[in-house]
Amino acid sequence: MGGKAVALTVINILVTVVLGLLLLPVLFLLLEILSAMRRSGLREITDFAGNAPAVAVLVPAHDEEKVLGQALKAISPQLALSDRLVVIADNCTDSTPILARKFGAEVVERNDLTRIGKGYALDAGARYLEAKPPDVVVVIDADCVPAEGAVSRLSRAAFAIGGPVQGAYLMTAPAGSRRETQLREAMILLKNLVRPLGLYHLGFPCLLTGSGMAFPWAIFRDAPLASANRVDDLQLAVDLAIAGSPAEFCPAVHVTNVLPAEPSASRLQRSGWMQGHLRTLVKQVPHLLRAALKAKRFALAVLALELSVPPLSMLILLWLIACALALAVSWAGATVWPLVPVVLGTAALLASGSLFWTRFVHDRVPAKALLAIPLMFRHTISAAFAAAFTKPKPWVRTSR
Numbered sequence: 289m290g291g292k293a294v295a296l297t298v299i300n301i302l303v304t305v306v307l308g309l310l311l312l313p314v315l316f317l318l319l320e321i322l323s324a325m326r327r328s329g330l331r332e333i334t335d336f337a338g339n340a341p342a343v344a345v346l347v348p349a350h351d352e353e354k355v356l357g358q359a360l361k362a363i364s365p366q367l368a369l370s371d372r373l374v375v376i377a378d379n380c381t382d383s384t385p386i387l388a389r390k391f392g393a394e395v396v397e398r399n400d401l402t403r404i405g406k407g408y409a410l411d412a413g414a415r416y417l418e419a420k421p422p423d424v425v426v427v428i429d430a431d432c433v434p435a436e437g438a439v440s441r442l443s444r445a446a447f448a449i450g451g452p453v454q455g456a457y458l459m460t461a462p463a464g465s466r467r468e469t470q471l472r473e474a475m476i477l478l479k480n481l482v483r484p485l486g487l488y489h490l491g492f493p494c495l496l497t498g499s500g501m502a503f504p505w506a507i508f509r510d511a512p513l514a515s516a517n518r519v520d521d522l523q524l525a526v527d528l529a530i531a532g533s534p535a536e537f538c539p540a541v542h543v544t545n546v547l548p549a550e551p552s553a554s555r556l557q558r559s560g561w562m563q564g565h566l567r568t569l570v571k572q573v574p575h576l577l578r579a580a581l582k583a584k585r586f587a588l589a590v591l592a593l594e595l596s597v598p599p600l601s602m603l604i605l606l607w608l609i610a611c612a613l614a615l616a617v618s619w620a621g622a623t624v625w626p627l628v629p630v631v632l633g634t635a636a637l638l639a640s641g642s643l644f645w646t647r648f649v650h651d652r653v654p655a656k657a658l659l660a661i662p663l664m665f666r667h668t669i670s671a672a673f674a675a676a677f678t679k680p681k682p683w684v685r686t687s688r
Contacts, residue, residue, distance in 0.1 A: 300626060303617050307610050307629035313597040314607065314633045318640045320486030320594075325647055341423035341447040344372040345439060347393070348409040349430035353382045356430045360391040363428060366439040372422065375430070378409040384430075406498075407515030407524075414509055423447055425508040428543060429499035432457070435542045442502035442541055451533045452507060452525075455500035455541030456481045461653075462546055469547050470657035471664060474649045475600050476547075482648055483594070484537040492590045493534030496525040500543030507533050519564030522595070526572045529591055530579045562599050562668070569595055601664040607633060 345363055349356055360373070367373060375388035377397045388395045398412045410427065417425065424443040428434055438455060445453040457480045461473040484494040498521040503511070507528065517523050525535055573592045580588035597603065611634065614626035 300617050303610070303613050304626050304629065307614055307626060307633065310603075310607055310610055311629045311633045311636075312593065313603060314636050314640075316593045317483070317597055317603070318636045318643075319490075320483045321640050321643050321647075323486035323489045324482045325643065326489050340368065340440070341443050342370055343367070343424050343426060343439065343443045344374055344417055344422035345426045345428060346410065346413040346417075347373070347375045347388075347428055347430050348378060348406050348413070349375055349380065349384050349388070350378045350406075350409070351380050351382045351384060352430035353384050353387055356384055356387055357391070359428065359430055359432055359434075360388065360393060362433045363439065364391060366434070366437065371439075372417075374413055374416065376409040376413045376416075378406075378412070379404065403514070403516070405516035405520065407513050407517060407520040410520075411514035414511075414513060417505075418509065421505045421509065423505055425503050425505060427499065427501045427503075429545070432499045432543045432545045434500065435544070438500065438541045438543060442500065442538060445536070445538050446502035446504055449536060450504055452496065452504075452528055452535040453502045453538045454484065454494055454496050454535045455502075455538050455543050456484070457497040457500045457543050457545070459545045459547045465547070467657045467660035468663050470653050471660045472547055474645075474653045474657065477648060477652070478600060478644060481539070482644060483597075485539050487590070487594065488537040488539060490590075492587055493529060494525075494537040495591065495594060496521040496535050499545070500541060501535075517564065517568070519561060519568055522565065522568045523572070526568070526576060526591070526595070529588060530576070534587060534591065562602065565599060566602075569598065599668070601661070601668045604637065604661075605665050605668055607637060 345367065347356075347359065347363070356375070360375075363373060373391070373393040375384070375393045375395050377385040377388065377395055379399055379401060380397070385395045385397055394416075396412055396416045398409060400408070414425070424446050426439055426442050426446075428439075434455075442453055442455055459473060459476045459480075461469045480497050484497075487494050498519075501521070511524060512527050513520075513524070515523060528534065573596050576588050576592035576595065580586065580592065598606070611630050614630050618624060618626050
């Protein structure tokens with residue numbers, strides 16, 4: 289065998305291995321979508337003893353005077369007389385603390401420009417609650433509106449199972465927004481509702497998504513909250529799962545936010561999330577797999593698979609690049625082995641996209657939004673380079 293043949297064989301093996309590794313999240317994504325499509329009823333998690341837990345709702349807020357009132361208007365009517373509403377005004381330079389007090393909230397004003405991040409705000413809230421701890425802590429971001437009954441459902445669920453609970457955190461595109469923003473609404477629906485719903489039907493835990501979360505006090509008090517991680521929710525989900533308290537999805541609860549209308553703000557927000565996700569994926573997937581093997585807990589391996597699925601635009605882009613390499617290697621080396629995962633994975637991606645769109649999206653997002661896919665690819669490449677070569681940015685308020 290000549291040197292050229294050996295080189296082709298090595299390249300062929302490497303490309304096939306890369307395709308095989310990418311094939312795992314592609315097939316897992318299809319499995320989640322198929323599972324989410326099941327028409328079985330959504331089981332309600334309730335406190336079997338019939339007693340409502342004492343609840344504290346934490347609202348981390350960084351210069352949120354424009355949107356905080358809407359969130360507090362939705363939260364306040366859902367609270368019992370014994371419940372508490374606590375706003376953590378984190379490094380605020382506007383009237384957020386004043387507005388929160390007008391709505392009857394307890395306000396924790398935190399000013400520390402050396403420790404910036406939502407995780408630090410939540411940690412400050414936890415330390416504040418230690419003087420009079422509740423049974424359950426519910427976290428709702430200052431720019432989110434919980435659906436009617438969300439606080440009760442989340443708190444009862446967390447109290448009943450003795451572990452973290454995550455509701456469906458959705459985002460909607462403003463009326464008249466650009467196609468790119470409309471497409472983002474569909475992607476967030478996939479990430480924060482459809483995929484967790486698939487795991488829920490399969491009987492596995494989910495990841496945390498940042499808002500609409502509930503924790504029993506003992507878990508929240510001891511959780512490693514203080515962090516500058518842009519996707520602190522993902523890191524917290526991993527830490528709690530390894531510690532024996534994985535999050536369970538509560539599909540009956542919806543918490544809604546509005547995507548930034550300005551394209552530059554939307555891209556900045558998406559870029560930050562993507563950078564954080566990629567960094568967490570690289571660091572924590574091996575950590576979860578090691579913990580799964582050591583503790584013999586299959587659920588941790590499933591969470592590793594869930595975390596290994598990158599943002600959809602990146603997954604598609606990576607798959608297209610890998611397929612192009614496989615086709616080039618097959619043509620040069622006259623071998624069909626790399627084409628096997630190409631055909632299987634491409635069919636799985638097409639099936640995933642078709643099923644997701646027809647079952648969950650077609651009545652929410654116009655089909656013309658799909659024309660923004662090439663633009664999403666461009667921003668995906670920029671975010672990937674930023675994740676690799678720049679430092680992660682701290683908690684920055686997205687312009688409204």
